[in-house]
Amino acid sequence: MSRGARNLADLKGLFSQMRKVKFTFLLLVVISLSSILLFVLMYGNSTNETYEISAYEISPKTIRSPKTIEDTEKTELERVRAEQAVPASYRFSEDIMKNRQAIISSIFTAVSEVKMEENKETGMTAGKKLKLLRGKLEGLEKEQSFLRLSDDQLKQLLTSDQTEIDNLHEQLLTIIGEELSKPFKADQLSTHRYEVERQIRQSSILPSGLLDVALSLGRTAVVETEVIDEELTEKNKADARESIEPIRILQGQVIVREGQLIDRDIYQQLKLSGVLTNQSSIKPILGIGLFVLFISSLIGIHFSTWSENNQFKKKAVLMFYVIIFAVVVLMKIISYIDNEFDVQIAFLFPTALAPMLIKLLINERTAILSVIITAATAGIMLQEGIAAILQMEVALYILFGGIVSIYVLSAHGRRSTILQSSLAVAASNTIFIIFYLLMTQTSYTLPELTFYAVAAISSGVLSGALTIGLLPFFESGFQLLSNMRLVELSNPNHPLLKKILVETPGTYHHSVMVANLADAACESIGANGLLARVGSYYHDIGKTVHPGFFIENQHAGQNLHDSLPPEKSRDMIIAHAEDGAKILEKHHMPAELIAIARQHHGTSLLKFFYVKAKEQGSDVAEDQFRYPGPKPQTKEIAVIMIADSVEAAVRSMKEPTPDKIAALVEAIVRSKVEDDQFEECELSMKEIKQVKKVICETLNGIFHNRIEYPD
Incomplete structure (x- = not known):
C-alpha cells in the first residue's frame, strides 16, 4: 500500500472515530487546545525587546521607547518648581487703618480715665497712677506687643495737659x-513710617516729652496695608501646577543613542519604558490571553448556533482551525523577517486566502468570521518597528481584502472565478495602499x-x-465535496462520464434527465442542487457492468430478461447499485456520490420480477426482491430516487x-412514502x-406538445 493510500486510510479511520464523539465535547477540546497554541504564537509578537543595561554604562545601541508613558518623577519636579515660582498674592485691607486708629484711641482713652479717677481721688501718687494706667493697658499690650510704652512715656501722658493730649490724639488719628x-507691602514699611514721623514733626509744636510719645506711637502704629491673600495664593499655585503638562516619553522617542553614557535620568527613562531585562510585566500576558479568550468565544458561539448536521460541523471546526493556524504561522514568518526591510512587507500577506478557502469549504458566514x-x-502579530498594540493599517488591509473576496467569489468556486476574485482582491489592495500612502503624508522613493x-x-x-493549490488537499484530507469539485466532476470529459456515455448511452441520457429533475427539485426546497445534479450523472454507473440487462440500453427489441428466470434478472438489476458504488470507490470518488449510487433505490421492491416469479409459481418472499439499501440518508438522495x-x-x-404526468408522479411518490423509503432522511x-x-x-417543459411539419 502506498503512503498516500495509508494516509487516506488513517484519515478515514480518524473521521470514523470522530463520528462517535459528541460535537459539543469536540468543539470544547479543539477550542481549548487551539487557544493555548494561538496564545503561544502571538505572545512573542506582543512583548517589547529588552536590554541588559546598568546605569553609567555606554549604550550598546540606539534604544527607542516602545510606548508612550508619563515620566511621573520629572512631571512632579516641574510642578513643584512652577508652584514655588508663584509669588504671593496681596489684597488691600481698610480694616487695618481702623484697627490701628482704634488702638491709638484706646491708649488715650485709658489715660483720660486715669486722669478722671485722679480728680475724684485727691492725693493719688504718681506711682499709683502709673500702676493704674499699666493695668488698663495690660490686655492691649499683650495683644499688641509693639505698643509697649516706657514708664517715662506713660508718666509724660499722665502729667500733660488734657488739651495737649487731645490735640495729640487727633493729630495721630489723622496722620x-x-x-x-x-x-x-512690608518692604515699603520703613518709607511710610518715615513719612508718619515727618508729618508728626511738621504738623504741630509739642513738648519734647509728648513729641517722643507721638513719634513712638506713630512709628509702631504703621504696618503694611496689603496682606497676603492665602486663598488666592493657593489658587494661583494650583493653577500653575495644573498648567504643567505631564512630561511623557513618546512612543518611538530616542531614549539613548549608541555609544552614549546612560546617566541617572536616562536609566530612569529606560526603566519607565520597560525595556530593561530585569523588568517583567504581566499586562501583555493578560492582554493576549483576553484577546484569545474573546475570539475563541466568538468561534464557539458561531459553531454552537450553526444549524448544520453535527458530522459536517465537526469537520468544519477542524478545517477552520487548520486554515487559521496556517495563516497565523505565515504571519509569524513574516514578522521574523519584517525588521530586515525598510518597507512593510506585511502587505505581501495573502489577504483573501483564509476567507476564500473557508467560503468554498464551509460557508460564507464562517468566512466572514475568519476575516475578522x-x-x-x-494587527497584533505583524507590528512594525516600535508599535506596541495594533498595526492598524495591516489589520484594515487584510479586513478589506478578505471582505471583497467573500462578496466577489461565487458559490460554485470554479478556478476561473477564483482567479477573477483574486484580481478583485488585488484591486482592493491597491486602492487601500494608495489610501495608506496618501494618509502617511510621507515622501516615498520610486x-x-x-x-x-x-x-x-x-x-x-x-x-x-x-486557494486553488490548497483546496484539493482539504477536500481529500477532510473527505469533503466542495462546489468547485462538483463542477469539475460534472465535466463531460471526466473518464467515468465518458465510460457511461460510450458503454451505456441510454443510461447516460437517462442520467442527464434525472439530473435536470433532481437539480430543480432540490433547489426549490433548499437542498444542494449541484450535488443532486452531479450525483445523478453517476448514480447508474453500475449499469456499465452489464449494460444489456437494462432496457434503455437494449436495441432492436431484444430483452435479455426474457430468457432468464426472475431470480437471475433480479440479481442483475439489484447488483447495479452496489457495482456502481464499488466503481466509484475504486476511482476514489467523493463519499457523497458513492452514497447516492448505493442508496438511490433504497430498499425498493423490484415489483415486475417479483410478480413474474409469483406468476411462475415460485414461492418467494417480497424481501427477496428488494434492494439491500440503505434507504436514502439525505434529502438529495431522496429527491434523486x-x-x-x-x-x-x-x-x-x-x-x-400534464394530467397524466401529474397522476404518475403522484402515484410514484405515494408508493415511496407508503413504502417508508424516506423515513431515514429529513424530507418533510x-x-x-x-x-x-x-x-x-x-417534465411538462420537456414533454410539451410539438407541431407536425409537412412532408
Whole structure:
C-alpha cells in the first residue's frame, strides 16, 4: 500500500472515530487546545525587546521607547518648581487703618480715665497712677506687643495737659489714617513710617516729652496695608501646577543613542519604558490571553448556533482551525523577517486566502468570521518597528481584502472565478495602499512605491493561487465535496462520464434527465442542487457492468430478461447499485456520490420480477426482491430516487400530457412514502409536495406538445 493510500486510510479511520464523539465535547477540546497554541504564537509578537543595561554604562545601541508613558518623577519636579515660582498674592485691607486708629484711641482713652479717677481721688501718687494706667493697658499690650510704652512715656501722658493730649490724639488719628489708607507691602514699611514721623514733626509744636510719645506711637502704629491673600495664593499655585503638562516619553522617542553614557535620568527613562531585562510585566500576558479568550468565544458561539448536521460541523471546526493556524504561522514568518526591510512587507500577506478557502469549504458566514479574526490577529502579530498594540493599517488591509473576496467569489468556486476574485482582491489592495500612502503624508522613493504596488497585486494573486493549490488537499484530507469539485466532476470529459456515455448511452441520457429533475427539485426546497445534479450523472454507473440487462440500453427489441428466470434478472438489476458504488470507490470518488449510487433505490421492491416469479409459481418472499439499501440518508438522495423513478416511468408513456404526468408522479411518490423509503432522511411532507410540483413543471417543459411539419 502506498503512503498516500495509508494516509487516506488513517484519515478515514480518524473521521470514523470522530463520528462517535459528541460535537459539543469536540468543539470544547479543539477550542481549548487551539487557544493555548494561538496564545503561544502571538505572545512573542506582543512583548517589547529588552536590554541588559546598568546605569553609567555606554549604550550598546540606539534604544527607542516602545510606548508612550508619563515620566511621573520629572512631571512632579516641574510642578513643584512652577508652584514655588508663584509669588504671593496681596489684597488691600481698610480694616487695618481702623484697627490701628482704634488702638491709638484706646491708649488715650485709658489715660483720660486715669486722669478722671485722679480728680475724684485727691492725693493719688504718681506711682499709683502709673500702676493704674499699666493695668488698663495690660490686655492691649499683650495683644499688641509693639505698643509697649516706657514708664517715662506713660508718666509724660499722665502729667500733660488734657488739651495737649487731645490735640495729640487727633493729630495721630489723622496722620495714621491718611498713611494707612494707602496700599503698601512690608518692604515699603520703613518709607511710610518715615513719612508718619515727618508729618508728626511738621504738623504741630509739642513738648519734647509728648513729641517722643507721638513719634513712638506713630512709628509702631504703621504696618503694611496689603496682606497676603492665602486663598488666592493657593489658587494661583494650583493653577500653575495644573498648567504643567505631564512630561511623557513618546512612543518611538530616542531614549539613548549608541555609544552614549546612560546617566541617572536616562536609566530612569529606560526603566519607565520597560525595556530593561530585569523588568517583567504581566499586562501583555493578560492582554493576549483576553484577546484569545474573546475570539475563541466568538468561534464557539458561531459553531454552537450553526444549524448544520453535527458530522459536517465537526469537520468544519477542524478545517477552520487548520486554515487559521496556517495563516497565523505565515504571519509569524513574516514578522521574523519584517525588521530586515525598510518597507512593510506585511502587505505581501495573502489577504483573501483564509476567507476564500473557508467560503468554498464551509460557508460564507464562517468566512466572514475568519476575516475578522485574521485581521485582528495580523494587527497584533505583524507590528512594525516600535508599535506596541495594533498595526492598524495591516489589520484594515487584510479586513478589506478578505471582505471583497467573500462578496466577489461565487458559490460554485470554479478556478476561473477564483482567479477573477483574486484580481478583485488585488484591486482592493491597491486602492487601500494608495489610501495608506496618501494618509502617511510621507515622501516615498520610486523603488518603495514600486514595492507597494507589487505587494498589493501579489497579495491578491497569491490568495487565489494558494486557494486553488490548497483546496484539493482539504477536500481529500477532510473527505469533503466542495462546489468547485462538483463542477469539475460534472465535466463531460471526466473518464467515468465518458465510460457511461460510450458503454451505456441510454443510461447516460437517462442520467442527464434525472439530473435536470433532481437539480430543480432540490433547489426549490433548499437542498444542494449541484450535488443532486452531479450525483445523478453517476448514480447508474453500475449499469456499465452489464449494460444489456437494462432496457434503455437494449436495441432492436431484444430483452435479455426474457430468457432468464426472475431470480437471475433480479440479481442483475439489484447488483447495479452496489457495482456502481464499488466503481466509484475504486476511482476514489467523493463519499457523497458513492452514497447516492448505493442508496438511490433504497430498499425498493423490484415489483415486475417479483410478480413474474409469483406468476411462475415460485414461492418467494417480497424481501427477496428488494434492494439491500440503505434507504436514502439525505434529502438529495431522496429527491434523486423520486426523479429516477419518475423519469423512467414518464419516458415509457406513449402520449404524456400534464394530467397524466401529474397522476404518475403522484402515484410514484405515494408508493415511496407508503413504502417508508424516506423515513431515514429529513424530507418533510411539505418538501415532498414542493418536489412533486417542480418535477411536474420540469417534465411538462420537456414533454410539451410539438407541431407536425409537412412532408
